[in-house]
Structures are given as C-alpha cells and as structure tokens.
Amino acid sequence: MEGQFQAPSSNKSELEEGTAFTPRFDAAGLIPAIVTDAADGGVLMFAYMNAEALQRTIQTGEAHFWSRSRNSLWRKGETSGNRLVVQELLTDCDQDVIWVKAKLSGEAACHTGRPGCFYRRITREGGGAILEIIVTGERL
Amino acid sequence: MEGQFQAPSSNKSELEEGTAFTPRFDAAGLIPAIVTDAADGGVLMFAYMNAEALQRTIQTGEAHFWSRSRNSLWRKGETSGNRLVVQELLTDCDQDVIWVKAKLSGEAACHTGRPGCFYRRITREGGGAILEIIVTGERL
Numbered sequence: 001m002e003g004q005f006q007a008p009s010s011n012k013s014e015l016e017e018g019t020a021f022t023p024r025f026d027a028a029g030l031i032p033a034i035v036t037d038a039a040d041g042g043v044l045m046f047a048y049m050n051a052e053a054l055q056r057t058i059q060t061g062e063a064h065f066w067s068r069s070r071n072s073l074w075r076k077g078e079t080s081g082n083r084l085v086v087q088e089l090l091t092d093c094d095q096d097v098i099w100v101k102a103k104l105s106g107e108a109a110c111h112t113g114r115p116g117c118f119y120r121r122i123t124r125e126g127g128g129a130i131l132e133i134i135v136t137g138e139r140l
Numbered sequence: 141m142e143g144q145f146q147a148p149s150s151n152k153s154e155l156e157e158g159t160a161f162t163p164r165f166d167a168a169g170l171i172p173a174i175v176t177d178a179a180d181g182g183v184l185m186f187a188y189m190n191a192e193a194l195q196r197t198i199q200t201g202e203a204h205f206w207s208r209s210r211n212s213l214w215r216k217g218e219t220s221g222n223r224l225v226v227q228e229l230l231t232d233c234d235q236d237v238i239w240v241k242a243k244l245s246g247e248a249a250c251h252t253g254r255p256g257c258f259y260r261r262i263t264r265e266g267g268g269a270i271l272e273i274i275v276t277g278e279r280l
Contacts (some may be wrong), residue, residue, distance in 0.1 A: 002144075003229070004268070005268075016145070016252055017252075017273075018234070018271070019260075019270055019271045019272065020270065020271065021262055021269045021270055021271045021272065030146045030221075031173060032186065033195025034174050036176075036181070036183065038207065040181070040184065041176070042181065043174055043176065043239050045232070046172065046174065046232060046237045056245055058262065058264050058269050059264065064191075074164055081257065088260050088261060089262040090258040090259075090260060090274075091251050091258070091259065091260055091262055091271065092185070092186060092249065092250075092257035092258050093238060093250055093257045093259075093270075097186045097257075098256050098262075099183050110232075110233055111233065112156060112157075112233050116232070117232035117237075118230040118232050118239050119233075120159075120230060120231055121228060121230050122161055122198065122229040122230060122238075124198050124199065127144070127197050127199075128144070128145075128161070129161045130159050130161055131158070131159045131160065131161045131231065132159065133157075133159065136278065
C-alpha cells in the first residue's frame with residue numbers, strides 16, 4: 001500500500017478544475033492536513049501526511065499521519081485510542097493541502113488531553129500579544 | 141513593525157500551558173495558518189505567515205500572509221478586495237500553527253472565484269481516489 005498517486009499536472013486548469021486527484025507533496029514528501037470536527041466544525045489538530053499516510057487514510061477511513069519528530073507513519077489513536085474516523089476528505093485549489101472532516105472516537109485529539117489543540121486565543125496587548133486559555137482540562 | 145516575538149521556551153509545560161505567545165516558525169521562518177469562516181466554520185484557505193505577516197495580522201485585524209511563490213508579504217485582498225477580517229486568532233499546543241477565524245469581506249477567499257479553496261471532495265475509487273467537485277462557480 002505505497003502511495004501510488006499520479007504526478008500533478010503542469011496544466012493549471014487540470015490541477016484546479018479537474019477531477020484527477022494528484023496531490024502535491026512538498027520537497028520532504030509531505031502534505032499539510034487540517035483536521036476539523038465533523039460535528040461542530042472546529043479545528044481539532046494539524047499535522048502532515050506522506051503519500052503512504054494519505055493512501056491509508058483514504059483506504060481505511062481512519063486518519064494516518066507522518067510524524068516528523070518520530071520519523072514514522074502514525075495511525076492517530078494507535079496508542080491513545082483516540083482515533084479520527086474520516087467523514088469527508090477534501091483538497092484545495094492547487095491540491096497541496098488536505099482537509100479531513102473527522103469524528104473523534106475518544107475524548108481527546110490533543111496530546112494534552114483536550115478535545116483539540118487550539119485551546120488558547122492570541123490576544124493583542126500593546127505592540128505584542130499574549131495567550132488566553134479558553135479550554136482548560138489539561139492532562140499533565 | 142518587524143516580528144518581535146519572544147523566542148519559544150524550551151520548557152514544554154510553558155510552551156503548552158503558558159500564556160506567553162512564542163510562535164515557532166519553521167526553518168524558512170514560516171508558520172502555517174488555517175483560515176476558517178467565522179460564520180459557518182468551514183475552512184476557507186490555508187497559507188503561511190512569516191513573523192511580519194503574523195505581527196501585522198495581530199495589529200491590524202486583517203489577515204496577512206507570506207507568499208512563497210512571489211516571495212513577498214501579502215495582505216489578503218490587496219488586489220482582489222476580498223479581505224479577511226479577523227474575528228479570533230488561536231494557536232495550537234506547541235505554538236507552531238495559527239488558526240484564523242475570519243469574516244470574508246467580499247465574495248471569494250479562493251483565487252478561482254469560489255468562497256473557499258476546498259471545493260473538491262476526495263472519493264475512494266478502487267485502490268485509488270478521484271475528486272468530485274462540490275462547489276462550482278469558478279472564474280476562469
């Protein structure tokens with residue numbers, strides 16, 4: 001189950017308006033993936049996929065990623081049990097980003113124990129900015 | 141108005157649970173930014189910010205990005221008029237992603253003329269996948 005995607009078309013119209021899925025991986029062989037909660041639309045997490053992770057996500061219906069820190073394929077929830085069950089997969093105009101709408105099977109998509117990773121708001125303060133915690137419940 | 145953010149803490153707990161905003165830019169000086177529609181929660185677009193774009197986004201309340209293709213700072217809508225007015229800004233657990241909840245001032249966040257860039261669904265077909273256009277209305 002290696003990533004056997006077709007090479008991207010050099011024709012902009014085909015890439016942007018066509019129905020051939022030809023994902024554009026970056027120089028490191030990765031594509032960014034945005035995961036939102038299919039129920040409430042909020043962003044749960046952000047990670048990268050390589051071709052194999054993307055292929056497995058499509059074929060199994062469970063989100064897989066490439067862990068840049070561990071340098072390995074990573075099925076979300078394989079240790080935590082917090083799997084992400086794909087409800088819908090989309091790509092963007094130039095096919096270099098993946099949007100995963102998922103159902104969280106478990107309580108936490110974030111390793112801190114919170115449902116999602118975006119639990120702090122950036123608030124302007126003078127010429128700078130600080131963070132305001134809007135979701136508590138960390139698991140330290 | 142250069143990006144004068146503090147260096148990220150090497151203390152994981154401070155980085156993940158603290159209130160100091162210390163964004164982590166990648167080796168190219170960029171941080172990924174997910175833009176969702178504050179009204180319906182859908183993902184409108186995905187782009188990158190450098191420190192100056194992030195600083196300007198925070199200070200002006202309008203989304204700024206770094207264009208990797210043009211190699212320049214880019215105020216969204218400066219040519220198209222389709223500005224993104226920030227409603228809320230968030231960052232993730234390890235402060236290396238920005239989530240911009242925005243109000244689209246105009247009709248199209250996507251250069252194709254559609255409201256957002258994610259107008260095609262990835263559909264499994266045999267061992268591969270094809271795209272299905274779910275939002276029409278391109279401006280070619």
